[in-house]
Each structure stands twice: as structure tokens, then as C-alpha cells.
Amino acid sequence: MKRMVYKMQRTGSLNRLLLSNEELSVPQPNEVTVEVKAIGLNFADFFCIHGLYKAAPKYDLIPGLEFSGIVIDKGIGVNEFAPGDKVIGVSRFGAFATHINLNKNYLMKLPDDWTFEEGASFVVQALTAYYALKELGNIQQNQIVLIHSVAGGVGIYANRIAKKFDCITIGTVGSEAKIEKMKNENVDYILVRDSNFIRSLKEILNNRKIDLLLESLTGKYFKETFNLLAPQGRAIIYGASNFATHTAFPNYLELAFKYFTRPKVDILKLIEQNRSVMGFNLIWLYDKEIYLKSLLDELIKLDLSKPCIGEIFKFDEMYKAIMKFQSGKTIGKVVVKVQ
Incomplete structure (x- = not known):
């Protein structure tokens, strides 16, 4: 045909x-x-x-x-x-x-x-959020979860899934306009990623630490938020929207600058601080048919909103x-x- x-x-x-x-x-x-x-x-x-x-x-x-x-x-x-x-x-x-x-x-x-x-x-956004939080993040009841780009497809489902575990969720957005449109999503705190972002985040935490960090930006805020992770805290890297361009073809000079200035983690300090950094992509899951099917079945049982x-x-x-x-x-x- x-x-x-x-x-x-x-x-x-x-x-x-x-x-x-x-x-x-x-x-x-x-x-x-x-x-x-x-x-x-x-x-x-x-x-x-x-x-x-x-x-x-x-x-x-x-x-x-x-x-x-x-x-x-x-x-x-x-x-x-x-x-x-x-x-x-x-x-x-x-x-x-x-x-x-x-x-x-x-x-x-x-x-x-x-x-x-x-x-x-x-499927893609819900499965990404679920795999990040449950399989890699080992999410537990009443944890503090920081979700970057909470107004995006993955971010919305990450918040919904975290709420199934009664977690405190802190979401970040790129502009004030997105906060109003997220009012029905039951995010505990939404912060704009501006010059006051880290200060506001610390005020919300009030000397507490972040248990799970869902990172999709891989830009300038990673280091400061990573430093707020609790012992046994986990940073889950599932995207790199910081590298996205807004034109029909890539700006390779700009991409090169972002690549060479990307945040880096000292593996020796991971041992000292008892923290973890994990990354994944769904294409890896695609090659594991039975495992992928089992995750989809688990997702359906969560009875998440449309x-x-x-x-x-x-x-x-x-x-x-x-x-x-x-x-x-x-x-x-x-x-x-x-x-």
C-alpha cells in the first residue's frame, strides 16, 4: 500500500x-x-x-x-x-x-x-518520567523532588507520578506566563529560572535537601542544584534542552560553546558526598521489549490523568x-x- x-x-x-x-x-x-x-x-x-x-x-x-x-x-x-x-x-x-x-x-x-x-x-513523556523516578531514582514516600521544565510533557507527568508517592515537588519554568497555566497540576512550588532562582529555592528548602533532581537542561543551573542534593540524593539526566536551537539548522559555534562549558561532575566528590548522577534515553529501553512492556503495564496501573x-x-x-x-x-x- x-x-x-x-x-x-x-x-x-x-x-x-x-x-x-x-x-x-x-x-x-x-x-x-x-x-x-x-x-x-x-x-x-x-x-x-x-x-x-x-x-x-x-x-x-x-x-x-x-x-x-x-x-x-x-x-x-x-x-x-x-x-x-x-x-x-x-x-x-x-x-x-x-x-x-x-x-x-x-x-x-x-x-x-x-x-x-x-x-x-x-507514552514517551510518561515513560521517561516513570523510568527516571522509579527505576533510576528509586523514589520513596515523602521525598523532595526538583523537576526542571515542569511545564513540559515529561515535567507534568513527573510531577503527577511524584504525587502518587506523596512527595513534595518543586518545579521550574522559563517564564512567569507558564505558572498560571500550571495551577491545576498540584505542583507544591513553581519557580522561574531567573536571577533569584537559587535564592528562592533555598528559602523553600529551609535547610532541607533535595532527594531527587530531574535534570533536562544541562546548563548553568545544574551545579548549584546538584549541590543541594541530600546524601544518597540522585540527579537523573534525561534531556539536554540547553542544546536545542530555535532555527532550521544547528548553530554549530553556539553548540560547541555550550558543549565545552557544560557542567562537569568530580567523581571523587560523589564518593565523599554520597550522591549519584545517572543518565538514560528511551532508545536503550526500546531494545528490551519485555522490560519495556512491563514498564508500560506499570504505568497503566498508576491510573494517571490524561x-x-x-x-x-x-x-x-x-x-x-x-x-x-x-x-x-x-x-x-x-x-x-x-x-
Whole structure:
């Protein structure tokens, strides 16, 4: 069958992301063919587009990590899904398309009361937050959790998950405008990352220490917040939005400056201070099908609220959607509606 895809013969610039027609093969054993209805955007997408994501191919790349849609065909060995089923999928790239073939282990049923847009906004951000807090952070009841970029998709779910453990949550945002829009998210404290940020944070802590630090900026605030970690405190690095650019192609001079001035950790002091720094990316999880499936099952049991959607764009507005997302001025998820 024919499908439309956004594809790059060579990464490096958004201008190389072109919409084209191509043939999609029939599903192989254990695969499902999905008619894509919505696509969720993530930081990894435009890092891939700019050629800055090591796990992504540099040539013939179809970006996209998550989507929702309707099953229209299935291969031998698929008993869990049938044509007509509404599903959510997580892919190792390839979701910027109208149709996709995917192994059944990377699909889950779309909840009955969720829209396709909500389904395409869930897996990557919720799984990132859950893996960071539970698997790496070993989150415990009543801890203090600092969440950078709490108004983003991952940040919102990190707060919701931390609240399931009755934790005190402190979120940071880039501007005052985002605070009002977060008023219903039950964040205990929200701070703007400005010149008063660290002083305000210390006032909130009142001589207490941070147990878990969710770091997605990797910029100038890392060292000062890391120094506020408690003994056995953990800093979980899951992103590097500080390296994101707001143009169609990377500013390599600016990126080089940020790279060489990035925060560094003295491993000997980690021993002395009894702290940890851990990092991860979801592509690593993608190669562990059974483990990934078990985490998704645990996520569903948490009964988290629906995703927060910031803006929805049409499929032919993909460039506009990506530029809006990387502007850093969005709340929640940016979604592309396919059909």
C-alpha cells in the first residue's frame, strides 16, 4: 500500500525533511499495520533532524517516536490486536507517516475515553518520567523532588507520578506566563529560572535537601542544584534542552560553546558526598521489549490523568509544529493530527 512520510535523505537541517510517497510492505509475523491518526513531538525528534542524536541514522531517516491510530492489518502471530482496534505506539523512529508497521510488543490499546491526540501524547513523556523516578531514582514516600521544565510533557507527568508517592515537588519554568497555566497540576512550588532562582529555592528548602533532581537542561543551573542534593540524593539526566536551537539548522559555534562549558561532575566528590548522577534515553529501553512492556503495564496501573496537550497542528504543518515545539514557549505536548 502507499503511504505519505516525512523523510530525510541526510540529516542536519529541518529544510531537508521532505514529504513524499512510498510503498509500505505487508506486515511481517508479529507486526501490525496502523493507520496513523496523531503524532506526538519530542525533543529527540529535532535532535535527530539536526543530526545530533547518536542513536538515529544519519541517512534515510523518518523521525517520530510515538503515535496513535487504528489497526488495519496484522501479520501471523498477532492475537492481541485486530483490525479496527484503536492503539498507541512507540517506535524507534519512523512515526512521521500516515501508516506504519510495528511489532505488537510496542503497541497498547488506546483507553476508551482518550482521543487520538491524547494517545499520541502519552507514552514517551510518561515513560521517561516513570523510568527516571522509579527505576533510576528509586523514589520513596515523602521525598523532595526538583523537576526542571515542569511545564513540559515529561515535567507534568513527573510531577503527577511524584504525587502518587506523596512527595513534595518543586518545579521550574522559563517564564512567569507558564505558572498560571500550571495551577491545576498540584505542583507544591513553581519557580522561574531567573536571577533569584537559587535564592528562592533555598528559602523553600529551609535547610532541607533535595532527594531527587530531574535534570533536562544541562546548563548553568545544574551545579548549584546538584549541590543541594541530600546524601544518597540522585540527579537523573534525561534531556539536554540547553542544546536545542530555535532555527532550521544547528548553530554549530553556539553548540560547541555550550558543549565545552557544560557542567562537569568530580567523581571523587560523589564518593565523599554520597550522591549519584545517572543518565538514560528511551532508545536503550526500546531494545528490551519485555522490560519495556512491563514498564508500560506499570504505568497503566498508576491510573494517571490524561496528557496535557498544548497545541495541535495538521500533517501538512509539520515544519510549523516542529518550529513551535523547539521555541520552548509551549505548555504540555505538541501534536500533529494526521487524518
